[in-house]
Amino acid sequence: MTERARADERAGVWSGSWVAERLGVELTGDDTLPALLGLALRRNPKRAHLLVSNVLGKHVPQSPSVVHGHGVALGRRVRDLLGAEAAGRAVVLGYAETATGLGHSVADGLGTAPYLHSTRRPVAGAARAGGFEESHSHATSHLLLPEDPALLAGDGPLVLVDDEFSTGNTVLNTVRALHERYPRKRYVVVALVDMRSPADADRLEDFAREIGARVDLVTAASGTVRLPDDVLQQGQELVARYEALAAGQAGESRGAEKPGLARSARDEAAGLGSGSGATAPAPDRAGASAHGAAGPESPAPAPVSPDGTVARVDLHWPAGVPDGGRHGFTPAHRERLEAALPGMAGRIAEALPAGARRVLVLGFEELMYAPLRLARELEVTVEADVRYSTTTRSPVLAVDDPGYAIRTRLVFPAHDDPADGPGERYAYNVAGAGFDTVVAVVDSAADTPALHAHDGLLARLAAHSAHVLLAVVPSYVPRAPHASHAPERPPMLPEPLRGPDFSSYDPDEVGWLLQDLSDVTLEAPTEEREEAIQSGGAHYAESLPVEYQPSEQYQELFHAALATSAARLARAAGAVTEIVLTERSPRPVLVSLARAGTPVGILMRRWAQYRHGLDLPHYAVSIVRGRGIDANALRWLADRHDPADVVFVDGWTGKGAITRELAAALRDFESTDGITGFDPEIAVLADPGSCVRTYGTRDDFLIPSACLNSTVSGLISRTVLRADLVGQHDFHGAKFYRELAGADLSTAFLDAVTARFPDVADAVDAQAKDLLSADRSPTWEGWAAVERISEEYGIHDVNLVKPGVGETTRVMLRRVPWKVLARAGAGADLDHVRLLAEQRGVPVEEVADLPYTCVGLIHPKYTRGATGADGKAVAL
Secondary structure, X not given: OOHHXXXXXXXXXXXXXXXXXXXXXXXXXXXXXXXXXXXXXXXXXXXXXXXXXXXXXXXXXXXXXXXXXXXHHHHHHHHHHHOHHHHXXXXXXXXXXXXXXXXXXXXXXXXXXXXXXXXXXXXXOOOOOEEEEOOXXXXXXXXXXXXXXXXXXXXXXXXXXEEEEOOOHHHHHHHHHHHHHOOOOEEEEEEEEEOOXXXXXXHHHHHHHHHOOEEEEXXXXXXXXXXXXXXXXXXXXXXXXXXXXXXXXXXHOOOOOOOOOEOOHXXXXXXOOOOOOOEOXXXXXXXXXXXXXXXXXXXXXXXXXXXXXXXXXXXXXXOOOOOOXXXXXXXXXXXXXXXXXXXXXHHHHHHOOOOOOEEEEEEEOOEOHHHHHHHHHHHOOOOOEEEEEEEEOOOEOOEOOOOOOXXXXXXXXXXXXXXXXXXXXXXXXXXXXXXXXXXXXXXXXXXXXXXXXXXXXXXXXXXXXXXXXXXXXXXXXXXXXXXXXXXXXXXXXXXXXXXXXXXXXXXXXXXXXXXXXXXXXXXXXXXHHHHHHHOOOOOHHHOEEOOOOOOHHHHHHHHHHHHXXXXXXXXXXXXXXXXXXXXXXXXXXXXXXXXXXXXXXXXXXXXXXHHHOOOOOEEEEEEXXXXXXXXXXXXXXXXXXXXXXXXXXXXXXOOOHHXXXXXXXXXXXXXXXXXXXXXXXXXXXXXXOOOOOEEEEOOOOOOHHHOOOHHHOOOEOOOEOOOOOOOOOOOOEEOEOHHHHXXXXXXXXXXXXXXXXXXXXXXXHHHHHHHHHOOOOOOOXXXXXXXXXXXXXXXXXXXXXXXXXXXXXXXXXXXXXXXXXXXOOOOHXXXXXXXXXXXXXXOEEEEOOOOOOEEEEEOOOOOHHHEOOOOOEOOO
């Protein structure tokens, strides 16, 4: 909190009034809420406002005893709720990045609970024990990387800690993902504030009943944020206007500590209207304009070197004690840290300049707990006023106004080689706060040249504080997982399902490592499924779309496409099979990813039989985006085959999401089961996304099996994973649509391609030879193109962009399409897509230089109102 902010607080100005007045946001609930929370505007296309906690120690510098004390108090309430016996078996899980320190403090309050927090930093050699999505965040993916895989496998209560409980989506996603792998009877959700709507509260209760577990909620305060319908659009417009205004005023500013200008003609020029006490946005950088160019009156960044402005403090961090909960933090770790804290705080105190009166201990993103405990110990060691906060990845608008929670913002480049690439990072409410000394605490992975660069964090801090100290905590490196920690495998798994009892394929063509859910009603209208999926209320694998029944005209297109592409398909199937036999295994075990991979796996098996007389085993297994591959299917395969012989097969690549999903899932499986040897490399017929190195072609062309659903895939549905249907020792499920036998084209499709094998044999030899000698390293061009399209079309969610002919077809058949992008001049490969688009009222937009033949865009703002009464998509 800045000097001005403290004065404003004493004057009774609520740090949320600026946003409330301009956007019509209302904060209602407990009387303590205004003291706990302020409001700011996100620079995030998914949510307009940010609840800014005054007691979390993230965006607002606060007394470390206040920050730690709030977490400990919540932990003690959880202990009282659970009782001594259950509390002794509890595990605490905190959320990255904002709640890593809060979760750790809650674990302190419980006393004996081990602690783990999710992370957005992949760690080499650390296997995932799961992951989940935070849909509204600027960085959505969370990883769980415990050193001991058994940490989450117990049956004691799981305590989930976040800074705020707004919709409950993140908690639902977490519990759903973990309950499938590590079911338990009790969960406790802990947050500083509960801001859910009544509908969200009911949803959590319904979910608890669905999984058969008790879910309790412990919070410091509760209330509701009431938002106008157009709050997102208003917020984005307000951020854009104020950032443009900041850029225009950069030449007038002397730095981020400069008090904001009184509301005047500048605001009116930005079209912001009138209001009391409003000020201009604070400049983004010390000595920089909104675009990063130094202003004519701006001071140059102070030099950063060991003998200059910044000095190092050797903490003597205790060996073997983790820097936080990224890989787990046990009660034994806590005991050793407590013993070492006085000595480490003493070393910081000795390094402080004489007469230091106001000191900030600044943590680093997920590294919140270690700096917090150091700050708390320093607070009782020195006479100076000690405050604590951390840097963050979260982009927020800064406005220097008494009624706004983020008064100033320092911007600097990321300095820890993040997995998502370089980008900006931020320190809020540090500039202009009167800190004569800042102690920056980072882990050793972040002690990089970028930290010490002329535009790095240390230089930004040095421009606003006379003294900057750097304390580096060694990044904890987890040990290799112990197989003894892995849960016991179930003693027996069923044999694979085969036709004609399950699927219309011959029994020797494929064995399905699935369970038959044919008697369960799983279908839901496409619009209802889309609404549930995009709202976070359901996973796409929990229901099935209603099977599309093609019109006579569409069936004619399918047959025409098959007639013209059969030879091309045969060449690709033969080429990829030859590569597999040459590079992977002389007798591979083909394992198709159901269901799109299954026809391709059968074609590969037929080619090996035709050309080499090999009778290859072939199975189909389920893989689900966000939940991984069926672990029971892997166990079955490992019991009967050498994992090194297993070759995973899919139809085609889009942006590579399944490629990444499989690699992550196999790392998890190796960690939990101790079974090694499965190769994550997928063999595909076509790789237009350049995501794999084992493929028949990288051309994006029409694969007719993508034109239809079950009627070209053995009458099998897409796979299903739902907690009430798939138990801990079950295979994932699917349905066999026997009633569609009259429309089945599965065998006809395979036979048409197989019939061309003799015609293409020489071409296959030449194509395989060229591929085997070529550089086939993935370039991930598809992923880059999808990210670009997502931004260009204002979607801001790569999951809603489906590249390639096959994925576009799926969008048209199963999802709520918004529009189709077609490469200019694309020919007959898109006839079926154009027909589907015409039938559904979806515009087709020709785009020059599109890297794919076409791209399907799922409706980005889907609600029930996003389709008309006739079921057609509404143009935005």
